[in-house]
Amino acid sequence: MTTQHAPAIQVRGLEKSYGDLSVLRGVDFDVARGSIFALLGSNGAGKTTVVRILSTLLKADAGTAAVDGFDVAAQPAKVREVISLTGQFAAVDEVLSGRENLVLVARLRHQKNPGAIADELLARFSLTEAGGRRVATYSGGMRRRLDIAMSLIGNPSVIFLDEPTTGLDPEARVEVWDTVRDLAGRGTTVLLTTQYLEEAEQLADRIAILHKGRIIVNDTLAELKRLLPPAEVEYVEKQPSLEDVFFAIVGSDA
Template sequence: MTAVLAQGLRRTYGGKAALDGLDLEVAEGTVCGLLGPNGAGKTTAVRVLTTLLRPSGGRAEVAGHDVVRRPREVRRTIGLVGQHMAVDELLTGRQNLELFGRLHHLGAAAARARAEELLHRFGLEHEGPAREYSGGMRRRLDLAASLILAPPVLFLDEPTTGLDPRSRAGIWRAVRELVAGGTTVLLTTQYLEEADQLADRIAVVDAGRVVAEGTPDELKSTLGGDRLDLVIRDPERLAQAAAIAGRVASGPAEVDPDTRRVSAPVADRVRALAEVLAELSAAGVEAEDIAVRRPTLDEVFLTLTEGERA
């Protein structure tokens, strides 16, 4: 079943398209990562899908409800964690969650019970005001507030921006638990590792439309499989090392003089590694490090978005 659907979605500001025919489909119970450079249209897409903005064209559905014709039904089925904190820092975590519960028309007893459940679930039993929370705790409180009504679809717009690695890992654990319970998540992020860790599928957005889509492994495979990386001890031997790597590569070797690194795509990782080691040794070229690795999402992202701007 499809939880989020966008077809030819458009949104213009003063004649300029922020969304320019965006197509997207997110299956129930999965995480879809929406990646793109600043200004690509990620946040605009989230705002349209959560009924905060009206589209200029196209159509979209969330949990089977049209975002234009049935916005109230959409709002009842979603949670949203935006880029900016939505909690009141003068209130405690418990008071914040009870307030959100009452705003969602829960009775006093039901709001207290739901707040207690979420405080325990996200490790937020601290009794002081939210201003005393760490950045990670405040973000977990934001996430908990979005789950007051246990929505089937959750939108996370760059939820870990500015958090330290430990706090980010805590948010990742919380998201995985939600998805394991059946929640569908649409995640926008600037951290490509975050998308690699969490997303079942990734849509790369640029200039208001999806330019590539697939699983993380599928997107990485578009760059030609494995890559051979060499770090050469003597920078004067970089060109020689690049020539050696180029003879076993399936594409052109790239040289970075600043890091003394040679990188090249390879089709057969074992054969390429053995042949390069033998040739480097025969030529007397010393390598400080040598490895065969998969392409990263960073490389996929740069290739796709730079290609769109070329």
């Protein structure tokens, strides 16, 4: 494991093709420890491919990537010990209760006192009252919070959230956003992929825009907004939104 000053994630020259389709064309970025890093892009931009490579589910054609100091190609088992991955749809068992889902995962990960772990996570994610209910009765936001809670069993230092609010209503999306902020506040490094501009704007310490297989910008929201001049509306200065920046950078073919 690397020192606390080294990036939690380091990616250099990542390339991936599927037949004649080049999905990643030399992707480079770092993610600071304890930060929320948003990988922003349209459908098909390559966001999920990056996550699958970083989580050892897919091999890159070229380039290198390290998570918590471990090379994803040379040390995949070590990488899997320090990460967790939450996909686009909640991977929970609807027949079981929320607490039973958590206990099951804790046992599968050979954790001591799985019941205590489940109870602590239910409390942390405001699910204690619903813990005894079947997950089939949960709202979309509750299922997603449970899914993220399950992914934290074993205390991973890095968590990948691949479009975590896909299909959620606005209220549930805000619930998930609060959960993600809490993760980073507790020191977990979060790499978030999203196509929702507002999500990146609300959550990320740093935003990288992935377009046609390449990172075309990578900066803080404040710095990205400086790429466009403020608009004046009746002599009142209007700051550009992330949406303005995104479409100015990628053009109308996003």
